[in-house]
Amino acid sequence: MTRVGLYLDLRIPPGTRGGDVYARTLDRVADAERRGLEAVWVTEHHGFADGYLPAPLTATAAIAARTRTLRVGTAVVIGPMVPVTTLAEQAAVVDLISGGRLELGVGAGWSAAELARVGADHRARYATLEDQLRRLPGLWADGTVTPAPVQDPLPTWVGARGPRGARLAGRVGAGLLWLDPALLAPYAEGLDGREGRLGGLVNVLLADDPDAAKAEVRAAAARNRASYSGNDDAAPAKTDATFPKLRILTADDAVATIREQLAPLVGSFPVTDVFCFADLGGLPSDLVDRHLELVTDVLRPGLADPVPALGGPS
Numbered sequence: 390m391t392r393v394g395l396y397l398d399l400r401i402p403p404g405t406r407g408g409d410v411y412a413r414t415l416d417r418v419a420d421a422e423r424r425g426l427e428a429v430w431v432t433e434h435h436g437f438a439d440g441y442l443p444a445p446l447t448a449t450a451a452i453a454a455r456t457r458t459l460r461v462g463t464a465v466v467i468g469p470m471v472p473v474t475t476l477a478e479q480a481a482v483v484d485l486i487s488g489g490r491l492e493l494g495v496g497a498g499w500s501a502a503e504l505a506r507v508g509a510d511h512r513a514r515y516a517t518l519e520d521q522l523r524r525l526p527g528l529w530a531d532g533t534v535t536p537a538p539v540q541d542p543l544p545t546w547v548g549a550r551g552p553r554g555a556r557l558a559g560r561v562g563a564g565l566l567w568l569d570p571a572l573l574a575p576y577a578e579g580l581d582g583r584e585g586r587l588g589g590l591v592n593v594l595l596a597d598d599p600d601a602a603k604a605e606v607r608a609a610a611a612r613n614r615a616s617y618s619g620n621d622d623a624a625p626a627k628t629d630a631t632f633p634k635l636r637i638l639t640a641d642d643a644v645a646t647i648r649e650q651l652a653p654l655v656g657s658f659p660v661t662d663v664f665c666f667a668d669l670g671g672l673p674s675d676l677v678d679r680h681l682e683l684v685t686d687v688l689r690p691g692l693a694d695p696v697p698a699l700g701g702p703s
């Protein structure tokens with residue numbers, strides 16, 4: 390089964406108040422859960438002028454308190470920016486608040502400027518991340534960190550867009566939170582025969598009339614891309630490859646497109662989670678609300694049936 394989720398970066402568009410953005414987002418998430426939404430994922434960046442979410446585990450705690458059934462995930466916490474004991478404490482609290490619904494996704498980060506804000510070593514970020522993931526279960530098990538989470542083991546993921554991170558995910562037995570066939574081999578190498586799982590972003594926005602939505606979506610997407618440029622010298626080049634190209638599709642076309650995207654992956658590992666942005670920051674409310682309705686009412690049931698592996702029976 391593949392869970393369908395929403396992805397939140399909680400940008401604060403010009404002319405809006407941050408508190409209003411957060412309140413409206415929580416209302417939308419609660420409504421989407423009532424309509425059958427299965428997961429919400431949040432992300433992390435620091436120092437963005439538009440307020441790009443800097444506190445993912447705080448946000449997941451708020452989402453957990455407003456919901457009852459959906460999974461709450463981080464995609465991702467930048468692990469090297471926090472001490473491992475802090476990560477363990479915060480994750481456990483979210484898991485307790487949610488009643489055991491946390492999916493803990495972590496990543497090494499890519500922005501040297503962001504890591505420098507807390508004195509983290511950019512060059513050692515992968516080694517730091519692997520050390521954290523190996524230590525987390527023991528910190529909870531031996532009482533070094535209290536309280537312990539509800540789930541044992543707590544589901545963990547590694548957000549990785551290259552072979553180094555994919556191998557790391559496999560070595561620590563975590564899920565791979567990126568949907569790229571090129572990463573299957575290094576992920577399997579790291580797993581060395583153990584079971585794995587895949588999840589990640591399907592970058593679609595659903596609309597009844599995609600052509601009519603394009604102007605609004607392009608303007609918001611351009612603002613979002615520009616926001617990276619003041620954060621890191623390498624950001625403009627990096628962000629071009631950060632996400633797959635956004636596609637504005639009808640709900641039925643999105644179902645077909647995503648099933649086609651997943652087909653090369655499911656023969657190797659189960660794809661347990663896919664998610665799309667809930668909002669791009671600054672889109673008209675009616676466009677966002679209709680997108681969310683189509684995600685829950687059409688996309689979710691459209692992906693409920695197993696996706697056949699590429700080349701397998703339809």
